[in-house]
Amino acid sequence: MQLEQMYQEIILDHYRNPHRRGLREPYDGESFQVNPTCGDEVTLRVALDGDTVTDVSYDAMGCSISQAATSVLTDLVVGRTVGDSLSTMDSFVEMIQSRGEVEPDEDALSDAVAFAGVAKYPARVKCALLGWMAFKDAVGRVREDDSDAEQPVEAR
Amino acid sequence: MSARAVAAYDVEQAFDVEKIRGDFAILSRTVREGRPLVYLDSGATSQRPRQVLDAERAFLEQHNAAVHRGAHQLAEEATDAYESARSRIAALIGATPGELVFTKNATEGVNLLAYAMSNSATAGSECERFALGPGDEIVVTEMEHHANLVPWQELCRRTGATLRWYGVTEDGRLDLDSLQLSERTKLVAFTHQSNVMGTVPPVAELVRRAREVGALTLLDACQSVPHGPVDLGSLGVDFAVFSGHKMLGPSGIGVLYGRRELLEAMPPFLTGGSMIELVRMEGSSYAPPPQRFEAGVPMTSQAVGLGAAVDYLSAVGMDRVAAHERALTERALAGLSEVDGVRIIGPTDSEHRGGAVSFVIDGVHAHDAGQVLDSLGVAARVGHHCAWPLHRRFGIAATVRASFALYNLESEVDTLIDGVHESKRFFGVG
Numbered sequence: 001m002q003l004e005q006m007y008q009e010i011i012l013d014h015y016r017n018p019h020r021r022g023l024r025e026p027y028d029g030e031s032f033q034v035n036p037t038c039g040d041e042v043t044l045r046v047a048l049d050g051d052t053v054t055d056v057s058y059d060a061m062g063c064s065i066s067q068a069a070t071s072v073l074t075d076l077v078v079g080r081t082v083g084d085s086l087s088t089m090d091s092f093v094e095m096i097q098s099r100g101e102v103e104p105d106e107d108a109l110s111d112a113v114a115f116a117g118v119a120k121y122p123a124r125v126k127c128a129l130l131g132w133m134a135f136k137d138a139v140g141r142v143r144e145d146d147s148d149a150e151q152p153v154e155a156r
Numbered sequence: 157m158s159a160r161a162v163a164a165y166d167v168e169q170a171f172d173v174e175k176i177r178g179d180f181a182i183l184s185r186t187v188r189e190g191r192p193l194v195y196l197d198s199g200a201t202s203q204r205p206r207q208v209l210d211a212e213r214a215f216l217e218q219h220n221a222a223v224h225r226g227a228h229q230l231a232e233e234a235t236d237a238y239e240s241a242r243s244r245i246a247a248l249i250g251a252t253p254g255e256l257v258f259t260k261n262a263t264e265g266v267n268l269l270a271y272a273m274s275n276s277a278t279a280g281s282e283c284e285r286f287a288l289g290p291g292d293e294i295v296v297t298e299m300e301h302h303a304n305l306v307p308w309q310e311l312c313r314r315t316g317a318t319l320r321w322y323g324v325t326e327d328g329r330l331d332l333d334s335l336q337l338s339e340r341t342k343l344v345a346f347t348h349q350s351n352v353m354g355t356v357p358p359v360a361e362l363v364r365r366a367r368e369v370g371a372l373t374l375l376d377a378c379q380s381v382p383h384g385p386v387d388l389g390s391l392g393v394d395f396a397v398f399s400g401h402k403m404l405g406p407s408g409i410g411v412l413y414g415r416r417e418l419l420e421a422m423p424p425f426l427t428g429g430s431m432i433e434l435v436r437m438e439g440s441s442y443a444p445p446p447q448r449f450e451a452g453v454p455m456t457s458q459a460v461g462l463g464a465a466v467d468y469l470s471a472v473g474m475d476r477v478a479a480h481e482r483a484l485t486e487r488a489l490a491g492l493s494e495v496d497g498v499r500i501i502g503p504t505d506s507e508h509r510g511g512a513v514s515f516v517i518d519g520v521h522a523h524d525a526g527q528v529l530d531s532l533g534v535a536a537r538v539g540h541h542c543a544w545p546l547h548r549r550f551g552i553a554a555t556v557r558a559s560f561a562l563y564n565l566e567s568e569v570d571t572l573i574d575g576v577h578e579s580k581r582f583f584g585v586g
C-alpha cells in the first residue's frame with residue numbers, strides 16, 4: 001500500500017524516538033523556519049568546532065515527516081564538515097524534489113533514503129525540507145558572523 | 157438567451173443527491189489506488205456541475221465579445237449575458253444588480269474596499285465617511301480568514317488607524333464581550349461562517365452594534381452564500397464579499413456587494429478603461445457603480461458560469477441545500493465525537509453552525525492524518541486553512557478540515573470517520 005511506502009519504518013522510528021531533540025547550549029548559529037502552508041515550525045541550532053559540526057539541537061512542532069527528517073539530518077551532519085553536510089543536503093533536496101524519478105544516492109544519504117517515497121507527494125516536500133532549510137540558514141549565519149569578525153574594517 | 161437556456165435545469169422537488177452527483181463528472185473518478193473520490197474540501201473550492209461548464213462553453217462558442225465596449229451584435233449579446241448573470245446572482249442574495257461589483261474573488265473584493273477607503277483620504281468630502289486616520293479603528297474577529305484580516309492590517313498600516321478584534325470563546329463562538337466598539341470605529345468586518353469551525357456569528361447583533369457607533373459593516377459571505385439562503389438586504393450589512401469558485405461556479409470571478417448609496421459615494425480602486433464617464437488629458441470623471449469598480453475588460457465567461465451556478469443552486473433550492481448539509485454536519489460531529497482522542501475545534505452542536513468541521517487527533521499530526529485520508533480517497537484539507545491566528549488561539553498549528561457541499565453523501569462522512577480510526581491505527585495511537 002502506498003502509505004507504507006511513504007511512511008517507511010525508519011521514518012516512523014525517528015518520529016517516535018527523535019535523535020538530538022531539544023535546544024542546547026553552546027551553539028554558534030540558530031535559525032527559525034516555518035512552513036507557511038501548515039504552520040509547522042522548527043528552531044534549530046548548530047555548534048561548530050572549526051569547520052566540523054559538533055552538535056545540532058532543535059525544537060520542532062510538525063508532522064512525522066518534518067520531525068523525522070530533522071532527526072535524520074542530525075545523524076547525517078554531526079561529526080562532519082559543513083561542506084560535506086551541505087553536499088548531503090544537495091543530494092537530499094535533489095531526491096526529494098525528483099517526484100521519485102531520481103535514484104537516491106544511498107552512500108550519501110544512508111537513512112535519509114527512506115524519504116524517497118515522500119518525493120511522490122509534492123505537498124509533503126516542504127515538510128521534509130523544513131529542518132534542512134533551518135540547518136543551512138543556521139550555518140550561513142555562523143559564517144556571516146565569522147566574516148563580520150574577521151574582515152578588516154577597510155575591506156567592507 | 158441560449159447560454160441561459162442551457163443552464164436552466166429542473167431538479168425534482170425532492171432533494172436527490174444521486175441525481176445531483178450525476179451532474180458532477182469529477183465525483184465519479186477514482187484517486188490514488190483506485191479509491192472512489194470522497195471530496196470533502198468544498199470549503200476550499202467546490203466542484204462544478206456540467207450545467208456550469210456548458211454555459212461557459214456555449215457563451216464562448218456563440219456570444220463571446222468584450223462587454224460594455226462594442227456596438228456589434230456579439231458585443232450586445234455578451235453584455236446581456238454578463239448583466240443577466242449579475243441580475244440572477246443579485247436575486248439569489250437579496251440585492252439589486254447595481255449593488256454587485258464583479259471581482260476576481262472575495263480577496264479582491266475585500267482589497268477593493270480597503271483601497272477605496274485609503275483613497276478616500278484624498279477624494280473629496282463626499283468620501284469622508286470612508287476615510288480614516290490615526291485614532292480611527294477597524295474591527296475584525298479572531299476567526300477571520302486571512303483574506304478578511306491582512307487587507308485590514310495593511311489599511312491600518314497605511315493610514316495610522318488601529319486594528320482591533322473580537323476574540324473567540326473556547327467553544328468556538330464569537331466573544332461579543334471581548335470588545336466594545338467606539339465612536340472611532342469606522343468598519344466592522346466579520347465572517348458569516350468560519351471556514352474552519354463552521355461558526356455562524358450573530359450577524360444581526362454585530363450589525364446593530366456597528367450601526368450604534370456609525371461604523372460600516374463588511375460581511376465575508378464566502379462560506380455562507382454557497383450553503384444556504386442568504387438575504388443581504390435583510391441582514392442589513394453595508395458590504396459583503398464571496399467567491400464564485402466556492403459556489404459551484406468558475407474561479408476568477410467573485411462579488412463585492414455594497415449598498416447602492418455607499419457604492420455611489422465610494423471612490424474607485426482600480427482605474428482605467430470601462431470605469432470612466434468622461435476622460436480628458438487633465439483628468440477624468442467616473443461611471444456610476446457598479447462600472448466604476450470594474451476597470452478593464454472583465455471576466456465574462458466566468459460571470460456567465462457563475463450565473464449558471466446560481467441557476468443550479470436556485471433550482472435545487474438553498475433551503476434544501478442547507479438541510480442536506482446540516483444532516484451531513486450532524487453526522488460528522490456525532491461520529492467524530494465518538495472517537496477517542498479527537499478534539500473538534502469549534503461548536504460541537506449544529507446550532508448556528510455550517511458544514512465545516514475541523515479537528516485534531518491526539519498523537520497524529522494533521523498532515524499525517526490527511527495523508528492517511530488521502531490514501532483512502534478522502535480529499536480533506538490540512539493546515540491552518542488561512543486562519544492562522546485562530547489556530548494559534550487554540551494553541552495548535554494545524555487541523556484536519558472536512559467541509560461539505562450539496563453533493564456529499566452520508567456514506568462519505570462515514571468514510572471520513574473510518575479514516576480517522578485508520579490514522580490512529582497507522583500511527584499507533586489509541
Ligand SMILES: Cc1ncc(COP(=O)(O)O)c(C=O)c1O
Binds near residue numbers: 200301379399
Ligand atoms: C471565509 C473565507 N473568506 C475568504 C476566502 C477567500 O476566498 P478567495 O480565495 O476565493 O478570494 C475564503 C476562501 O478561501 C474563505 O473561506
